[in-house]
Amino acid sequence: MPQDSSRRPLPATGAAAAPWAASRALSADEPRVAQARRLQRGGTPPGLQRVAALAARLLDVPSGRVSLLSDVQHLAGAAGPQPPAGEDGPEPLAQWLCTQTAAAGAPLAIADTRADERVAHLPSVTSGVVGSYLGAPLSAGDGRVVGAVCVFQPSPRAWSEQDVLLLEQVAEEASAHLELAAISGEYRRSRTLLEVAVQAAGIGTFELEPAGGRLVWDEQMHALFGVRPQDPVEDLDRAVGRVHPDDQAQARADVDAALRSGVYASAYRVLLPGGSTRWLEGRGRVLGGADGEPARLVGAVHDVSAQRQVTQRVAAALEAMAVGYVVVDAAWRTVYANAEAERITGQRREQLLGRSLWEVFPRAVGTVFEEHYRRAVHSGRPEVFEAHYPEPLDVWVEVRAVPEGEGLALYFLDITARKRAQQAAEAAAARAELLAAVTAELTATLDGEQAVARLAKLVVPALGDWCVITLVEDDAAVSTPASARATREEHLRRGLRDVGWWHRDERLRPLVQEYAAHRLEELTESAFVWRALRQSRPVPIPDATRAITAVLRPGGRVRPVLAELAPASAAVFPLRGRGRTVGLMTVFAGPDRAPTSVEELTTAGEVAARAGLALDSTRLYRQQRDLAEGLQRSLLSEPPEPDHGQVVVRYAPAAEAAQVGGDWYDAFMQPAGATVLVIGDVIGHDTQAAAAMSQVRTVVRTLGALEDASPAQVLARADRAMANLQITTTATAIVARLEQSLDERERGVTRMRWSNAGHPPAMVVNPDGAVLALAGVHADLLLGVLPDTERKDSEVVLDRGSTVVLYTDGLVERRDQPLQEGLERLQEVLEDLAAEDTDLDTLVDRLLQEMLPPDPEDDVAVVAVRLHRQDRPRPAEAGPHRVPPHVPPEPDAPVARPRADGPATPGPAPC
Secondary structure, three states, X not given: OOOOOOOOOOOOOOOOHHHHHHHHHHHHOHHHHHHHHHHHHOOOOOHHHHHHHHHHHHOOOOEEEEEEEOOEEEEEEEEOOOOOOOOXXXXXXXXXXXXXXXXXXXXXXXXXXXXXXOXXXXXXXHOOOOOEXXXXXXXXXXXXXXXXXXXXXXXXXXXXXXXXXXXXXXXXHHHHHHHHHHHXXXXXXXXXXXXXXXXXXOEEEEEEEOOOOEEEEOHHHHHHHOOOOOOOOOEHHHHHHOEOHHHHHHHHHHHHHHHHHOEEEEEXXXXXXXXXXXXXXXXXEEEEOOOOOEEEEEEEEEEOHHHHHOHHHHHHHHHHOOOEEEEEOOOOEEEEEOHHHHHHHOOOHHHHOOOEHHHHOHHHOOOHHHHHHHHHHHHOOOEEEEEEEOOOOOEEEEEEEEEEOOEEEEEEEEXXXXXXXXXXXXHHHHHHHHHHHHHHHHHOOOOHHHHHHOHHHHHOOOOOOEEEEEEEOOOOOOOOOHHHHHHHHHHHHHHEEEEEEEEOOHHHHHHHHHHHHHHHHHEOOXXXXXXXXXXXOOEEEEOHHHHHHHOEOOOOOHHHHHHHHXXXXXXXXXXXXXXXXXXXXXXXXXXXXXXXXXHHHHHHHHHHHHHHHHHHHHHHHHHHXXXXXXXXXXXXXXXXXXXXXXXXXXXXXXXXXXXOOOEEEEEEEOOOOOEEEEEEEEOOOOHHHHHHHHHHHHHHHHHHHHOXXXXXXXXXXXXXXXXXXXXXXXXXXEEEEEEEOHHHHHHOEEEEEEXXXXXXXXXXXXXXXXXXXXXXXXXXXXXXXXXOOOOOOEEEEEEOOOEEEEEOHHHOOEOOEOHHHHHHHHHHHHHHHHHOOOOHHHHHHHHHHHHOOOOOOOOEXXXXXXXXXXXXXXXXXXXXXXXXXXXXXXXXXXXXEEEOOEEEEEEOEOO
């Protein structure tokens, strides 16, 4: 996708005309404006603030925005700094970039708004808040574009295809929030209208003895019939005589029917004094006597004249309401259903009336529907609940079950659209959360292989029931011509290994482990993993158990395991990074899982893309690390093996660096045979420090090896050479020289002469285990500060059997620990190790183990020398006596002794 234009051209002819043309086009679309206003009436869902914040966080920008566009812009959600808003209410459409996004109907990406003549003049750009912009259209339920979701930042930025895809997914979540709020508001208004329509009336009671026709009324019955209380109504015939002549036959028939069925229901008109009429409605029940025959009919009557007067209007209202209304009697027979009930149930009124509720809706039996209906009847209190009725209706309803006499009134609100919008919002949020979790997992460590191996736990159960992650080794993940395909596939077969797996069911995880352990070795040439590697795109596997079994060699261990796992479907997703397939993610759906949706496939592809990029980044990092480590090792040469002297060197890189730094060690012999030890640390910790270290080390090594100069002379000359060579770095260093006269050899001692340029003091472990820090002598300035710095030599006489340890500051210095504490700790550790009487290699290794934290913050270099006794044969651990050719194996004559301020004089023998 272009980085500074939308997928579809803006409807404009010039820089200034584009915003106005876009706003006119949006305002002229009346259905679109009406849809946007409908969503505004639903209120601003609080979730849109989180959506705006989520968009900004996922795309790593300071600001996010959700805008509804009718004939003006309405800010529905915002996060981070926003452009200055006008003081007169909503902003005109032409003043904001979201207008162009909505008018185009497609994502709009502008890398540099100030350089784009279409939008450079807009207030949001000129204010400096929007320097780069990415927007995605916001659609209503009918597909019309009603706004935009956008992110922006003050500085320019190039937007990628992945950025656009991610923002489109966030826009889907915002649309779901808006649609859910609008539908909920419409539902609340409909339910309020229905509750207002339901009213109660005054009630009169009566009692009839069928055997003699004797009738007893209360005072309210007299009032309802227009009879004075003192005028008796002693029998049924007199009461029926007061009924309108047109209704008398039906009124008597209703009584006869009640005596047969036990339930009384009737509606009729009565004649009032003055000639007017009144509609009455009666309900009652027949009570049996000792002989089982009807003994009494008791009932209640109330005035329904007002209701009758508005019957047509109420009926019309009930028919027009978006609420289904069904009435069932005590026998659960349907006695009324409105038009919305027909639509929701998918059956005509004639099919519902007179039939049992359980006969018409058999799949409601034993479910929450039956549970709530019966509870309402038994308790006499309304029950309100939400439930899903399965196929063939496949509908979500909110039900209000209200007891009415012996029956039940059921109000159904179709909330399928709301539920689906809610589920879509939840699914979009879950996908965004999954992608965020994957991103966090993959970026939390430099070990991409380890992170990708944990990927299976993240995608299960969000995208499948179980998953296997396969890694393509570095030397196998390469492009190969088609003519060499067979060779390549054999190469890939050897280079594949399953590194991660997971199943949602803990009981089945051992089976998945067994499957992942052996499946690659049992795959045939037609396996789906080879197809995914060849095609570099996802490979779906319908009827997965049968299809995968067919590409496994018969008689192996995997076929029975696969049969127990029984995957219904699967898909293999290549993990691609920078044009290379570096791994595979195989996701399986179990037999009880719904088919994979388009959204899940898209999300799985995004997860695979991120994992592939992380793996390839790890490959590049590993290559860089190996290269850097090789360079570092090449700069740190093997030490010599002088007579009865054992030199051990170690280099421990920092944990989070590219494994190179400014620390170095060195050991070499001067022409006369004296052994020189060097430890140093160039200021800094990166490849530049390593390069500078190489220069400084070479200078010191060359000057020290050319002639028999003292340590102070070597450092002083190194200062001048660095200045002449314009090496601008600074470094700490110690140069130490081990020398021995024939007399000293006879006495079993060795003299160490050293010069310190600002470096931590050397440590001496005496033969008796005592540890001495050579810190009493003042250290000179660092190398590279002043070229004419005067350098001084110090010296100490060491007994044979002593050990000298030189090290860099990473061994003793921490951010949370002063240097002095580190030096004291070093002395304690050396004393403990000396008491164990270990060989020199073990001592140095144990020293690093005891002193360094699990993740060292700095490089550490160590050079140690042990002066073995010379009255005994050279010990085997000291090595095969590797020295320059001109150095004799045993000293038998004095050699030149260098003076600090002049030419060499006769001096010590080799040591």
